[in-house]
Amino acid sequence: VEQIRDRIGPESRMGIPVDTQWQRREEVERIRRAASAFAERHLDDPFFVAGVVLYCGEGAKTHADLALANADPRALRFFIAWVRAFHDPNADFVLKINLHTDNDEPRAREFWRDATGLASPEFYRTFIKPEGTGHRKNHLAHGVCQVRVRRCTDHWVRTMEWIDTVATSTKLLGPSERYSP
Numbered sequence: 001v002e003q004i005r006d007r008i009g010p011e012s013r014m015g016i017p018v019d020t021q022w023q024r025r026e027e028v029e030r031i032r033r034a035a036s037a038f039a040e041r042h043l044d045d046p047f048f049v050a051g052v053v054l055y056c057g058e059g060a061k062t063h064a065d066l067a068l069a070n071a072d073p074r075a076l077r078f079f080i081a082w083v084r085a086f087h088d089p090n091a092d093f094v095l096k097i098n099l100h101t102d103n104d105e106p107r108a109r110e111f112w113r114d115a116t117g118l119a120s121p122e123f124y125r126t127f128i129k130p131e132g133t134g135h136r137k138n139h140l141a142h143g144v145c146q147v148r149v150r151r152c153t154d155h156w157v158r159t160m161e162w163i164d165t166v167a168t169s170t171k172l173l174g175p176s177e178r179y180s181p
Contacts, residue, residue, distance in 0.1 A: 028157055035158040039165035042086075051082030052166045055159055060148075066155045067148035069098075071140050073115035076147050080116060083149055087158070092150040096124040099143035101131050111142040124148075 042048040054075065060067040066087070068079045083091050095116065097108050105126055113121060149155060 031154055031157050032161045035161035036165050038158075039162045040169070043166065043169055047082065048086060048162075049166055051078070051086065052159070052162045054078060054082070056163045056167070059159070060156075061160070064153040064156045065148055066152035066159060067146055069096075069144055069146035071142075071144045073112075073145075076116050076145060079147055080118070083155070087149070087152075087155045091152075091155075093118055093121055094124055094148045094150060095121045096127070096146040096148065097143050098127045098129065098146070100129050100139045102139060103128075103141070103143055108142045112145045115142075116145070116147060 039048075039052070055068060058068050058070055058075065059079075060069075066083065068076065070076055070079075080091075080093060083093075093116075095109075095112055095118070097105070097112060099105060099108055105128075108126075109123055
């Protein structure tokens with residue numbers, strides 16, 4: 001350790017924590033403020049509000065991934081259209097399927113490719129639920145599909161703020177119950 005200290009010199013910041021994320025935190029705050037203002041302007045747009053509510057109920061909220069899983073292709077197509085309308089018209093989507101051991105994976109991939117309306121989507125590795133876990137006796141023929149947006153951290157932050165704004169505006173959520181990080 002002393003050899004390193006000698007090489008670095010006395011002006012070193014060795015041992016002093018450096019805040020390297022301050023710019024990103026400020027950027028996220030700017031995104032949230034803009035998202036809140038955007039949501040307030042779109043509270044009378046049924047397509048916007050329906051997408052926010054759908055995402056609130058079915059979307060991923062624990063990681064900064066803008067993703068929605070559902071067994072109903074209509075919900076997934078709605079989500080795709082909503083993302084393209086309010087986030088990015090050129091959004092790139094990836095699919096992930098959850099199946100049971102007795103499902104036909106190639107057929108399920110073909111089904112979800114057609115059902116989502118995505119021309120040639122990439123699929124993440126399929127999760128196959130092992131036999132004997134004891135619950136969920138209803139095996140869906142094509143499983144459950146998750147649609148995820150690539151490079152979506154800012155979209156996710158924006159969506160979480162939209163959820164808070166819509167819920168607060170309808171008095172369903174108090175300020176202390178926010179989703180936003």
